[in-house]
Amino acid sequence: MARKGISAKDLRIAVQGFGNAGYNFAKLAKEEGFRIVALSDSKGALLSNDGLNPEKIMFHREKHKEFKAMLYCDVSICEEAEHAVITNEELLALDVDILVLAAMENQITSKNAANISAKTILEVANGPIDSEADMILEEQGITVIPDVLANAGGVTVSYFEWVQNRAGYYWEEDEVNEKLEKIMNKEADNIFVLADEKNISLRTAAYLVGVSRLSGAIRDKGTKEYYQMH
Incomplete structure (x- = not known):
């Protein structure tokens, strides 16, 4: 969004999936000023044009085993926010700025791709769009930020862990986040x-x-083996 000069507060986001990835994305996005208008889990989806509070919803779900749009929760007292209950398919078809796919693979296929109205899709899950749907979305002018980029942060931090273990020296969380942001921004650019x-x-x-x-690495490996032989 920064590339297009668009402010977070101007954007409406729908998030499919309320597990670890979906919840944390929604929580962080709200903290950055984005409006989360829809969230879903395996049982259904919640919609509120005024915006949903992921933390309150998670608090209530963990305590009461219910997926409801909560405005306020404190120990045993909860106040429910105004919202609509919709299906996962209806969430996928919402006219939002960003549709975040954080559930399972093959959520958008050739059967429902034509129903997608989001301007941009962010693949947080692995393979949530199949190859046929990918072509349909491209024809519709919908920008898809692919999983190979969007969720690469996890494996990058695993690499950081390997580097630290090799060095026997460990970074603070702020340093990890700073290095991750630098790498992800560079690769995205x-x-x-x-x-x-x-x-x-x-x-x-x-x-x-x-x-x-990969081709460069294979080429360089071949050069190394050549000089080892000679």
């Missing part, structure tokens, strides 16, 4: 620029970047 230059989707651009690096 590389992919967005390549997509613009070649007029291709972000997914294709991400794959091109990855394949280019």
Whole structure:
């Protein structure tokens, strides 16, 4: 959004999936000023144009085993916010700025891709859009930020853990977050620029970047083996 100069408060977000990834995304997005208008779990979805509070909803769900839109929760007292109950399919079809897919694979297929109205889709889950649907969404002009970029933070932090274990020196959480943000911003810029230059989707651009690096690594490995033999 920063690339387009759009303010967080102007954007409406729907999040499919309220597990670890979906909840934390919704929580952090709300803290940054985004309006979370819809959330779903395996039982159904909640909709409120005024915005939902992920933390209050999670608090109530863990305490009472109910998925409801809560405005306020403190120990045993909860006040329910005005909201509508919708289906997961209805959530996917909402006219929002960003649709976040944080549930399971193959949530958008050729059967429902034409119903998607979001301007941008963020793949937090692995493979939530199948290949046929991907082409349909591209034809509709919907921007898809692919899983290979959107959820790469987890494996990047795993790499950080490996580096720290090798060095026997451990970073503070703020330092981890700073390094992660730097890497993710750099990779996102590389992919967005390549997509613009070649007029291709972000997914294709991400794959091109990855394949280019793999081919370079294979080439360099071959050079190393050549000099070892001679």
